[in-house]
Amino acid sequence: MIDAKTKFAVVGLGVLGGSYIQALSKQGYSIIGIDTDEETLAYAKENGWITEGSTNPSTVKDADLVICCLYPHVFVEWVKENGKYLKPGCLLSDVTGVKQKIIGEINALLPEGVEFIACHPMAGRELRGIHYADSSRFENANFIIVPCENNSQDAIDTAHQLAEILGFRKISQLSGQEHDQMIGFLSQLTHVIAVSLMNASDNTHLKEYTGDSFRDLTRIAKINEDMWPELFILNKENLIHEIRVFTDEMNAFAKLIEEEDVDTMKQKMIISTQRRKQFDPKGE
Amino acid sequence: MIDAKTKFAVVGLGVLGGSYIQALSKQGYSIIGIDTDEETLAYAKENGWITEGSTNPSTVKDADLVICCLYPHVFVEWVKENGKYLKPGCLLSDVTGVKQKIIGEINALLPEGVEFIACHPMAGRELRGIHYADSSRFENANFIIVPCENNSQDAIDTAHQLAEILGFRKISQLSGQEHDQMIGFLSQLTHVIAVSLMNASDNTHLKEYTGDSFRDLTRIAKINEDMWPELFILNKENLIHEIRVFTDEMNAFAKLIEEEDVDTMKQKMIISTQRRKQFDPKGE
CATH class of the missing domain: 3.40.50.720 (NAD(P)-binding Rossmann-like Domain)
Structure with missing residues (x-):
């Protein structure tokens, strides 16, 4: 001690x-x-x-x-x-x-x-x-x-x-396993999302129309490029799994839009609202 | 007037x-x-x-x-x-x-x-x-x-x-076209991302490990389910295109992790950092 x-x-x-x-x-x-x-x-x-x-x-x-x-x-x-x-x-x-x-x-x-x-x-x-x-x-x-x-x-x-x-x-x-799964989802997946969103297309000409929600979502796209690639590789099994599950969900959502399936979209939004509220610190 | x-x-x-x-x-x-x-x-x-x-x-x-x-x-x-x-x-x-x-x-x-x-x-x-x-x-x-x-x-x-x-x-x-493209990227794609992230898996047990960046990224997962599905459908061509471009980029990033291609990951992070800085209001 x-x-x-x-x-x-x-x-x-x-x-x-x-x-x-x-x-x-x-x-x-x-x-x-x-x-x-x-x-x-x-x-x-x-x-x-x-x-x-x-x-x-x-x-x-x-x-x-x-x-x-x-x-x-x-x-x-x-x-x-x-x-x-x-x-x-x-x-x-x-x-x-x-x-x-x-x-x-x-x-x-x-x-x-x-x-x-x-x-x-x-x-x-x-x-x-x-x-x-x-x-x-x-x-x-x-x-x-x-x-x-x-x-x-x-x-x-x-x-x-x-x-x-x-x-x-x-x-x-x-445990090491619990830690790396948690980090794969909460931290690494979210950084890959933010980096990919900024790389998908150059939309910087839209900056004057941006509100807080876009800025909040992409803040972590400002990233230390010397550190994160090796962290991603060290946790590649967990992270690639999380990316797959997430992109499958995105593609399924695109299909709902394509098919104009309002009811299923609503259900997903009700779930996302409920789950996200659990991440709020008290008072948010 | x-x-x-x-x-x-x-x-x-x-x-x-x-x-x-x-x-x-x-x-x-x-x-x-x-x-x-x-x-x-x-x-x-x-x-x-x-x-x-x-x-x-x-x-x-x-x-x-x-x-x-x-x-x-x-x-x-x-x-x-x-x-x-x-x-x-x-x-x-x-x-x-x-x-x-x-x-x-x-x-x-x-x-x-x-x-x-x-x-x-x-x-x-x-x-x-x-x-x-x-x-x-x-x-x-x-x-x-x-x-x-x-x-x-x-x-x-x-x-x-x-x-x-x-x-x-x-x-x-x-113009209507400029507006709907802008909204498709800045607002609608980001809402689909946040909703999909919360729907991909139930990770609410991780709430105690959550920091500000995860909460910032997912704040818009709390969404009005009566309004957004119809907005998505009204702009479906633009939005589905944006989802496709974004998920392609995510999958390409997963491949870089799989192949341990540190150099290309670094380049993407340098780009995301530079682009994202342009969205900062002065002083952020």
């Missing part, structure tokens, strides 16, 4: 890693920041968000809790290269948006005596870099702990404690 | 017709309200939004400018039944969300000496009934005038003046 003497290392000080050190430093913890970019480290230091900063991965050796805030393939590469520096008895965690494959790969690479507990803070945003770090966003975001069968109860409890320290209030636990 | 002596009739005092009489009465115009529901008329009267109210369509006979705020097929039926009461020299307008077919049907039904100018105030909302009337919503919404070749310049100018009196600041003019 985390206590006042726990030494943290955060690897990768982008917008999310930056928010982690911002939140942790507020609580007075000792934090090693590791990043490939000297300016980023200097910025973190100036703000008092890290106790020490280094571009050298071996500085991770003193840390009790190491959190990698890296793109998925970079995370795997990092553990492959630098896992040897992890202190026996330390706990490794992450922020990766897809879990099943990553958990398998990381566990296969872990040195003796190091445990990995997978976590997904659902607080991503399209802005990049430490300058956009803002840990106040954690308050209303979900933090999902994704244990595997090898995990100790202590590691799971520590992840829960970490989420609380970071300021998350909605903390839950899912 | 509209002046202080112009006598308005608004037919159908739902959420939109109610907002019309609310805005017009603020400017002191004489307004006849026509609705099938006595309570609605009483509410309009109590609020001082109408000068006189009636369930009898023949009361329209004194009006210089008649605006029907009715569902499309009800509008056509109303003109068929009651067009005979329209005063020669009066101007008829509407609020219908699809234009080409309606313009043809209404023009074929018009009595001698009456002109129809098609208008689309893009200020719809899912709440129904006069109690939700709120003309302050007009300020940031689009008002589109859709003239046909028969329209006089005076009718077009009057529609423009009406939009200004109602409080719209974004007023534009499109």
